[in-house]
Amino acid sequence: MKITWLGQAGLLFEREGLTLMVDPYLSDSVAKVNPANYRRVPVDERFFDITPDVLLITHDHLDHYDPETAPRFFAKTDKRITVLAPTTAWNKARAHGGVHYYVEMTRHCEWTANGMRITAVKAAHSDPYALGYVLEDLVEDRTYYITGDTLYNSEIFADLPKHLDVVFCPINGVGNNMNAADAARFCRNTGAKIAVPLHFGMFDELDPASLFLFENRVIPVLYREIDLKGEKQ
Numbered sequence: 001m002k003i004t005w006l007g008q009a010g011l012l013f014e015r016e017g018l019t020l021m022v023d024p025y026l027s028d029s030v031a032k033v034n035p036a037n038y039r040r041v042p043v044d045e046r047f048f049d050i051t052p053d054v055l056l057i058t059h060d061h062l063d064h065y066d067p068e069t070a071p072r073f074f075a076k077t078d079k080r081i082t083v084l085a086p087t088t089a090w091n092k093a094r095a096h097g098g099v100h101y102y103v104e105m106t107r108h109c110e111w112t113a114n115g116m117r118i119t120a121v122k123a124a125h126s127d128p129y130a131l132g133y134v135l136e137d138l139v140e141d142r143t144y145y146i147t148g149d150t151l152y153n154s155e156i157f158a159d160l161p162k163h164l165d166v167v168f169c170p171i172n173g174v175g176n177n178m179n180a181a182d183a184a185r186f187c188r189n190t191g192a193k194i195a196v197p198l199h200f201g202m203f204d205e206l207d208p209a210s211l212f213l214f215e216n217r218v219i220p221v222l223y224r225e226i227d228l229k230g231e232k233q
Contacts, residue, residue, distance in 0.1 A: 001015045001142060002015065003226045004223065004224065005198070005220035005221065006021075006023075006024050006047060007026075007041060007222050008064075008198070008202045009022070009025075009063070009146075009170065009198045010023050010024045010025055011168065012024075012052075013116075015137075015140065017114050017139070018053055018113075018114040018116055019054075020053060021052040021055050021056065021073075022146060023057060024047065024073075025064065025069060025202070026048065026072075027068035029066055029067060029069075033062065037203040040205075041202065051078050051079040051081065053079070053113065054081070054113055055073060055081050055082070056085075056118065057070075057083070057084065057086070058123070058130060058131055058133065058146065059086055059088075059123070060086070060129065063202070064149065065089040065093070074093065075098070076098075082101045082103065082113055083100055083101065083103065084118060086127075086129040086130065087104055087129045090102060090103070105120040105131060106120060106131075107122055115138045118134070118135055119133065121134055121156065121159035122155055123148045124150050124156065124176075127149075132147045132148040132150060132156070132159075134160065143163055143164050143165050144165060145164050145167045145168070145192065147169040149175065149176065150178065151182075152183075160190055164190050164193070166193065166228060167187050168196045169198060170183065170197075170198055170199035171198070171208060172204060177199060180206075180208070180213070181213075183195075183197065184212055188214070193216060194216050194218055195214045196226060196228075197212045197220075
């Protein structure tokens with residue numbers, strides 16, 4: 001599986017037979033609401049050349065369900081996209097119609113597509129419909145957990161499988177997200193082999209290497225493949 005960091009909480013999963021995109025934020029829409037949160041890094045327009053098989057949304061905040069990014073994918077007609085989203089984001093997404101499937105996800109719902117089983121799990125965030133997702137790659141036998149935006153909440157662990165290969169989590173500590181210390185503790189308690197910090201560097205100057213002290217961490221580089229097989233940082 002090739003996994004690319006799109007910035008903020010955005011991820012792109014690619015293998016033969018599957019292209020799955022999570023929370024793409026490829027605009028500067030947040031700055032229109034809060035100028036302090038202007039985009040520190042340019043948009044890489046090449047990602048709009050991709051039509052994902054699955055578009056996965058964790059919650060209805062601008063940097064996750066982006067009203068300037070998502071419609072550019074919904075406007076595509078070369079492939080039917082399966083859009084999985086919690087209630088408020090689902091209502092906004094399905095209003096775009098087109099050829100795509102729009103699936104409302106709630107906690108414990110499962111959807112299997114292209115050899116990937118996706119399970120919605122609890123998230124503790126200011127959006128009451130926010131979700132995390134467990135992704136079971138049935139082809140490569142790997143399990144990934146995307147926390148979505150969340151605070152540390154012990155109830156989350158009951159939703160998770162016993163075996164996790166990789167967890168992706170926020171570390172910025174604002175907007176009802178875990179800070180780096182709580183994120184590291186959270187990742188240890190998931191039992192995941194590897195943790196990848198997200199939600200830094202878009203609206204801030206946070207240094208994950210000095211803040212996120214998880215033993216087996218891989219710090220992503222914007223718009224590049226995340227090296228989950230190489231040396232941990």
